[in-house]
Amino acid sequence: MEGPPRPQGAMSRPLDESSPDERELVEQAKAFSPQAWDYIFHAYYRKLFRYAYARLQDREEAEEVAATVLMEAVRSIHNYTYRGRPLLAWLYRIARNTVSDRLQAERRRPPGLRSLAQRFLRRGGEERPQPPEEGQEASISGEPEDVIERLDLKEAMARLTPEQREVLVLHYFVGLTLPEVARLLGKHERAVYSLQARAIAALRRHLTSEMTTKSDE
Amino acid sequence: MTREQERRLARLLSRHQGVIEDPDALAQGEEAGLRPLLRLAAALERLPLPEPEGEQRAYVLLQAELQRQRISQTVGRPRWAGLLTPVLRPAVALALAGLLLLGAAGVGATDRGRDVLGDVLESLHLRPPPRHEERPVTPGPVIPSPAPGRPAQGGQADGPGEPPVRPTPVPPTTEGGPPEGAPGVPGFVPGPPGEMDVPPERDDGGLPPVTPPVPSVTPTPPAAGEAPPGRPGPR
Numbered sequence: 185m186e187g188p189p190r191p192q193g194a195m196s197r198p199l200d201e202s203s204p205d206e207r208e209l210v211e212q213a214k215a216f217s218p219q220a221w222d223y224i225f226h227a228y229y230r231k232l233f234r235y236a237y238a239r240l241q242d243r244e245e246a247e248e249v250a251a252t253v254l255m256e257a258v259r260s261i262h263n264y265t266y267r268g269r270p271l272l273a274w275l276y277r278i279a280r281n282t283v284s285d286r287l288q289a290e291r292r293r294p295p296g297l298r299s300l301a302q303r304f305l306r307r308g309g310e311e312r313p314q315p316p317e318e319g320q321e322a323s324i325s326g327e328p329e330d331v332i333e334r335l336d337l338k339e340a341m342a343r344l345t346p347e348q349r350e351v352l353v354l355h356y357f358v359g360l361t362l363p364e365v366a367r368l369l370g371k372h373e374r375a376v377y378s379l380q381a382r383a384i385a386a387l388r389r390h391l392t393s394e395m396t397t398k399s400d401e
Numbered sequence: 402m403t404r405e406q407e408r409r410l411a412r413l414l415s416r417h418q419g420v421i422e423d424p425d426a427l428a429q430g431e432e433a434g435l436r437p438l439l440r441l442a443a444a445l446e447r448l449p450l451p452e453p454e455g456e457q458r459a460y461v462l463l464q465a466e467l468q469r470q471r472i473s474q475t476v477g478r479p480r481w482a483g484l485l486t487p488v489l490r491p492a493v494a495l496a497l498a499g500l501l502l503l504g505a506a507g508v509g510a511t512d513r514g515r516d517v518l519g520d521v522l523e524s525l526h527l528r529p530p531p532r533h534e535e536r537p538v539t540p541g542p543v544i545p546s547p548a549p550g551r552p553a554q555g556g557q558a559d560g561p562g563e564p565p566v567r568p569t570p571v572p573p574t575t576e577g578g579p580p581e582g583a584p585g586v587p588g589f590v591p592g593p594p595g596e597m598d599v600p601p602e603r604d605d606g607g608l609p610p611v612t613p614p615v616p617s618v619t620p621t622p623p624a625a626g627e628a629p630p631g632r633p634g635p636r
Contacts, residue, residue, distance in 0.1 A: 234451055247458075336528070381407050382402075385410070
């Protein structure tokens, strides 16, 4: 697929989050400069998509969330004041709220339909009423076993505390380094490493208990 | 996992990326019983990052939203309006407050306005009790009766004062000479015969001389404070 055109000019160089240019970028974005918004789109759209995908485990919804976040950013950029924190932190906050709204809406749906869909997916697609298009899952994870693992991982991650989950999602699924995660969450690096360690231990515990339950079944 | 294990795991994770590949980190983890956790961390590191497929669509949506915002910014409100708003708002508020004060002062300057304001304050239970209840009543200064044709001066505001004395109307005579009964009026100075009766000159120069009313056949209008005569009822 041919991607959208890359931004040209001064904004096209990579932007470090601590770079003073980010202040300029925000000013230009407030003036609705197309170059600035091109830059924001290409710098952050994938990260927003990966975050939404890790939380929702649904490609279409994740793409919708990422697009919604950027449109919401265009609408409310005039309320944003740059105070030295990365712009991605603001976008991430919008994304987290959007994802939470969707998850809440999902929880309000009848539980029967939800668990039925999850059960079909967990059985490796054998009883899927509508099998997905060919190659769709392969593009996400490669093998069906990975899908099952990912679903289990999703359930295990859902049992973590919100802070632990955010650290793991941003580090392992969005691809940010832990210092970047610390800046995004406004936390000390040491605190983020500690959260990561606790999250991995809890994850391991949940995954082990799930494996035990499965083998009992 | 103990506190100590948690600290060691955090240290290992911060020092080594992809710890499963690092024999040194694994050895340290094994000593501390952290090997399974390090393996899990390494497995998570190896998870492929998903790539979006609808990037083009999202880009088009963003451009459309950007265009919409640009149009609404330029059409909906001129650029200078945004700059002037912080200045205009306080100015308008100040002008309104000033008008309100001027209006209140204007209303308070008239007797009727004072009455109205008094009623309003009273209805709001904001009016202080009348002054005569607070202070003992002291008589006002004694003012001598004015000469005829000169309006009496009222008492002071704080005291009852003397009631104003209306000048007794003196009917002018065309023939001259003092009219009947006129000498009884104190301060009356008869004019020379055959001349108009001229009131004495004022030495204060402030108030205008009062011209005595010309008696006529029509009934004298009722004095202030009297009720006007009622209309005859329908036949």
